[in-house]
Amino acid sequence: MIPLLMETGKSAEVRPNQPSDLSRRFSLGVRLLSGAFRFSGRVTWGSLLRDVPPGIRVVSVDLFNTLLLREPGAGREIALRWASAFIRLLGEDSGSTLTEEECLELRRGTAKALRRQAITDGLDPEFRHEELVSRLAEGLAGRPLEAEAAASASATELDLERSALGLNPEILAFAQANQQRGLRIIAISDMYFSGSQLHGLLSSLGVSCVSHVYSSCDLLLTKTTGRLFSHVLKVEGLEPRELLHVGDSLTADVLSPRAMGIRAAYYTPRRTAVKRHQLLTP
Helix, strand or coil, rough: CCCCCCCCCCCCCCCCCCCCCCCHHHHHHHHHHHCCCCCCCCCHHHHCCEEEEEEECCECCCCCCCCEECCCCCHHHHHHHHHHHHHHHHHHHHHCCHHHHHHHHHHHHHHHHHHHHHHHHHCCCCCHHHHHHHHHHHHHHCCCCCCCCCCCHHHHHHHHHHHHHCHHHHHHHHHHHHCCCEEEEEEECCCCHHHHHHHHHHHHHCCCCEEEEEEEHCCCCCCCCCCHHHHHHHCCCCCCCHEEEEEHHHHHHHHHHHHCEEEEEEEECHCCCCCHHHEEEC
16 A cells, blocks of 8 residues: 555554454464465465466455556655645635645544544554545534545545556566466555545556456455455455465565465565656556
8 A cells, every 4th residue: 555645543442342452463463473484375476477376266466566656756746736736625714824734744643543443443444535535624624525525635636646657567467467367357455545446547547457456445454454355255255275466565465365375475566677667657
């Protein structure tokens, strides 16, 4: 996941019947550690370039920093441009002296609060983008955004992201080759944009081999905890050994699925020089 900002959250207050944040983290750590030592069916990116393991029915790829690569140094510019657009959307209600930096700082605080609330509700620390901007508007202007305005603010950020994204030719070729072999190709992403929004983003970049996108924000379940992978296995009708996942996060894309028996390979974008002119763009 590459959010607009580094919107990390803090632990939430715990309800009486909930495990403490410490116990949750300990349990997750133990499960991920088991993934580090699970060698059965272990695969590497190098081996996948030759062929996928037998028994695989579905190949999944991470999106940001794997199939999609952002133009170097674009993150801050995207953040400031989005904040400027959001302040204009709120108009006078936002306060005439509000700066882009102040808006972004308030956004970070809002994201933390939403993640804490999700944990309190027994879900994973995730949120939907429309919920984020509506809650942010409520804090700045004293009223939440209407659904249409929230969708517009979300679309603005997605458009800004798209302008700085290109396709990773190595991962795209891998996905296309396996589709031609008859395997189903999906994407699994920890992101606050919905699966339909992300699938639309791929389509706008000319990607047709990805049949479906599973996003953490649709269910408030993440790859890191493994709960999003569990959902994918159920919906796709797969045994863990029948899914192959490739991604750039050692925790979310490798250790977590391996702990469940899913075959997963660690991919680092450094295998290809991440320069704008080397990315595939429409």
